[in-house]
Amino acid sequence: MLCIEVAVFSPLPGCFSYSWPPEFGEPAVGIRVQVPFGKGTRIGVVLRLSDTLPDSVELKPVADRLDVSPLYDASRIQWVERVRRYYLASSGDAWQTALAWAAHDQVRAFRCPDVAVLAKAAPALAAVFTSRRALSLKTIAARIEPCALRHCLNTACQAGLLEEVLHEPLLQQNESIPAALTLTDAQASAVQMLVDARGFQPFLLFGRTGSGKTEVYLRAASESIRRGGRVLVLVPEIGLTPMWIARLQSRFARVAVWHSALTERDRLAVRQHLAQTDILIGTRSALFLPLPDLAMIVVDEEHDGSFKQQDGMAYSARDMAVLLAQQLDIPIVLGSATPSLESWRQALAGLYQRIDLPSRIADHTQQIKPEIIDMRAVDGPVSPALLAAMQQTLAAGDQTILFLNRRGYSPSLQCTACGDVPQCPACSLSLTLHRRAGQLRCHSCGFIRRAPRSCECCGEAALMPMGEGTERIEEWLQQHIPDLRFSRFDRDVVTSHARLSEILAAFERRELDCLLGTQMLVKGHDFPHVTLVGVVNADQGMNMPDFRAGERWWQQMTQVTGRAGRGEKAGRMLIQTRMPDAAWLQRIAEAQAEATMTAELELREMLQYPPFARWVRVVFSAMRAERADQAAAAFAESCRAISELMVSGPMPCAMERLAGRFRFEVLLRDTTRQLLPWKLLPVLDSLKVPSGVRRRVDVDPQDM
Ligand code: ADP
Numbered sequence: 001m002l003c004i005e006v007a008v009f010s011p012l013p014g015c016f017s018y019s020w021p022p023e024f025g026e027p028a029v030g031i032r033v034q035v036p037f038g039k040g041t042r043i044g045v046v047l048r049l050s051d052t053l054p055d056s057v058e059l060k061p062v063a064d065r066l067d068v069s070p071l072y073d074a075s076r077i078q079w080v081e082r083v084r085r086y087y088l089a090s091s092g093d094a095w096q097t098a099l100a101w102a103a104h105d106q107v108r109a110f111r112c113p114d115v116a117v118l119a120k121a122a123p124a125l126a127a128v129f130t131s132r133r134a135l136s137l138k139t140i141a142a143r144i145e146p147c148a149l150r151h152c153l154n155t156a157c158q159a160g161l162l163e164e165v166l167h168e169p170l171l172q173q174n175e176s177i178p179a180a181l182t183l184t185d186a187q188a189s190a191v192q193m194l195v196d197a198r199g200f201q202p203f204l205l206f207g208r209t210g211s212g213k214t215e216v217y218l219r220a221a222s223e224s225i226r227r228g229g230r231v232l233v234l235v236p237e238i239g240l241t242p243m244w245i246a247r248l249q250s251r252f253a254r255v256a257v258w259h260s261a262l263t264e265r266d267r268l269a270v271r272q273h274l275a276q277t278d279i280l281i282g283t284r285s286a287l288f289l290p291l292p293d294l295a296m297i298v299v300d301e302e303h304d305g306s307f308k309q310q311d312g313m314a315y316s317a318r319d320m321a322v323l324l325a326q327q328l329d330i331p332i333v334l335g336s337a338t339p340s341l342e343s344w345r346q347a348l349a350g351l352y353q354r355i356d357l358p359s360r361i362a363d364h365t366q367q368i369k370p371e372i373i374d375m376r377a378v379d380g381p382v383s384p385a386l387l388a389a390m391q392q393t394l395a396a397g398d399q400t401i402l403f404l405n406r407r408g409y410s411p412s413l414q415c416t417a418c419g420d421v422p423q424c425p426a427c428s429l430s431l432t433l434h435r436r437a438g439q440l441r442c443h444s445c446g447f448i449r450r451a452p453r454s455c456e457c458c459g460e461a462a463l464m465p466m467g468e469g470t471e472r473i474e475e476w477l478q479q480h481i482p483d484l485r486f487s488r489f490d491r492d493v494v495t496s497h498a499r500l501s502e503i504l505a506a507f508e509r510r511e512l513d514c515l516l517g518t519q520m521l522v523k524g525h526d527f528p529h530v531t532l533v534g535v536v537n538a539d540q541g542m543n544m545p546d547f548r549a550g551e552r553w554w555q556q557m558t559q560v561t562g563r564a565g566r567g568e569k570a571g572r573m574l575i576q577t578r579m580p581d582a583a584w585l586q587r588i589a590e591a592q593a594e595a596t597m598t599a600e601l602e603l604r605e606m607l608q609y610p611p612f613a614r615w616v617r618v619v620f621s622a623m624r625a626e627r628a629d630q631a632a633a634a635f636a637e638s639c640r641a642i643s644e645l646m647v648s649g650p651m652p653c654a655m656e657r658l659a660g661r662f663r664f665e666v667l668l669r670d671t672t673r674q675l676l677p678w679k680l681l682p683v684l685d686s687l688k689v690p691s692g693v694r695r696r697v698d699v700d701p702q703d704m
């Protein structure tokens with residue numbers, strides 16, 4: 001009898017062994033199976049086969065075989081295993097993350113061409129398929145005893161007794177159209193370098209917004225496809241996909257898109273047509289789709305924090321993409337106007353080849369110089385200068401983007417009589433007022449309550465909204481520029497992919513004069529008629545207790561500058577702040593990017609901060625503070641045995657309470673970059689996490 005080792009989707013470390021019933025045919029590494037686990041069953045992926053059954057133990061048999069053929073080939077399996085070891089994730093967590101794209105097969109549907117024939121071979125199945133109507137796996141499972149059902153359905157399909165329903169491709173397939181633009185010299189040489197690359201070669205494409213980076217990716221991609229390869233493009237935000245889809249579809253015949261807002265049916269459609277996809281554009285999870293013949297990876301806006309996954313296995317999609325390119329021995333391009341210091345350092349060290357696109361395509365306009373507006377003397381959220389600029393822009397028939405990285409009406413409500421600020425009962429965070437909905441909401445855990453009329457502490461009717469969110473600015477605009485046609489653009493308004501495309505399209509068609517949005521709005525969009533960008537409150541985000549706060553804030557502001565003046569006309573950028581002398585403010589300009597990054601990198605080196613050191617943060621959380629604290633202390637103690645490793649903590653996390661759980665963290669710093677994360681694995685394995693305590697390991701943490 002055969003024995004298989006399965007990475008069962010669970011946080012428990014290690015793989016589990018099962019026996020392989022011969023009725024499931026030949027087993028294969030890389031297929032998913034359903035196995036008995038604890039009191040129930042779970043899904044897992046087969047990682048090893050062996051024909052020597054350990055005699056002493058009685059193995060349980062596999063309950064169902066989910067896939068006919070492997071979802072990943074050997075090199076992608078090896079890649080996930082490497083990633084898992086780096087991020088110190090359990091096999092189960094890592095594989096569950098990696099194969100999440102395949103988890104929606106409940107919507108797979110089957111049709112029976114001839115029930116009489118099916119009845120002879122599989123009477124139980126035939127009893128369900130009484131008509132020619134297609135039935136989903138979910139429906140079938142509900143109607144018959146679901147023993148090894150997926151294997152039955154798969155074999156029935158292979159034998160021609162059933163037909164699997166194929167969905168239409170999500171994006172229409174069209175003719176591929178050659179590019180009409182003549183590349184600039186800088187673009188042409190960039191494209192040449194990319195198409196000349198053989199094997200694994202990482203590039204950092206460093207170019208201002210509007211310098212033609214996208215055009216470079218497209219040309220290089222088209223050459224890869226011409227040679228028979230496929231291309232993967234990763235973008236940080238779902239908000240960027242409509243623009244990318246439009247641009248890709250104007251050029252390539254077989255485009256597919258992948259992001260979190262796809263329905264299960266959409267996902268299935270993408271999977272079913274993966275073999276007919278030349279170019280796949282998506283957010284971080286698109287990295288895991290097994291696009292065959294992958295020949296080049298593009299990571300656009302590579303500095304963006306959204307590439308870091310926060311739940312489950314805490315991975316960086318950018319870094320994993322580099323590993324994948326290495327594993328598959330193909331080139332990868334990381335592009336940005338404001339590269340991450342991690343990538344900047346790699347480029348300085350010669351590990352990534354840097355390609356510069358120094359000037360904007362539409363560079364008859366001069367470099368935008370941000371105008372700083374001191375808000376200390378201004379009443380209300382918008383200064384007279386910004387108001388005047390908006391009115392001028394409106395009169396000229398041009399468009400404005402207003403940026404404010406806070407949704408809702410105001411970030412907190414405060415009683416002016418006693419000073420009380422309503423807090424989330426489960427998190428250490430003030431509740432955001434959503435005035436239109438009449439609610440207070442926690443932006444961390446989603447807690448919602450009715451907004452009180454009077455203070456619950458002292459009873460006075462003296463509650464005042466403090467600070468501003470997009471909803472408040474919306475109200476202000478309606479009062480002060482009544483004829484401005486505008487839309488908010490934040491997660492409260494953009495509730496679906498359709499809504500997102502709608503708003504962006506209306507703005508593009510100039511049916512809107514202004515978009516007022518959060519960070520969703522600043523990334524990568526190309527609106528030629530935007531001549532004014534206003535930053536409503538630049539102070540948000542600057543004073544975070546995080547050594548990356550400055551870098552991140554600067555990246556965001558510099559990206560915002562890139563949104564203005566992308567067309568024929570020159571642009572203006574107005575920044576409202578109560579800290580007009582802050583050092584970072586003086587550096588907002590794409591032309592200063594190189595100097596800024598190099599200076600910041602020197603500082604990091606002096607302080608021995610990442611990327612010069614490798615950090616790992618381990619967070620312990622529990623409903624009772626002492627339990628989390630004790631578990632963290634025991635862990636810190638074991639880590640102190642590793643020489644040369646700097647161990648801080650346990651200490652309460654910056655967000656001490658989150659969704660009702662108390663959180664303590666231990667921060668490990670390795671200036672040698674040789675110890676972490678490798679030396680940590682035995683420590684993590686040897687310490688049992690006490691019941692009721694959760695442990696979360698974050699290698700290369702982003703939010704400190
Ligand atoms: P980035 O990705 O760096 O922001 P894009 O590739 O989007 O820059 O280019 C900015 C704008 O310039 C786009 O509207 C694009 O169509 C246009 N563009 C790019 N390359 C050229 C070129 N060689 N000639 C003319 N227009 C170009």
Ligand code: ZN
Binds near residue numbers: 424426442446
């Ligand atoms: Zn909360």
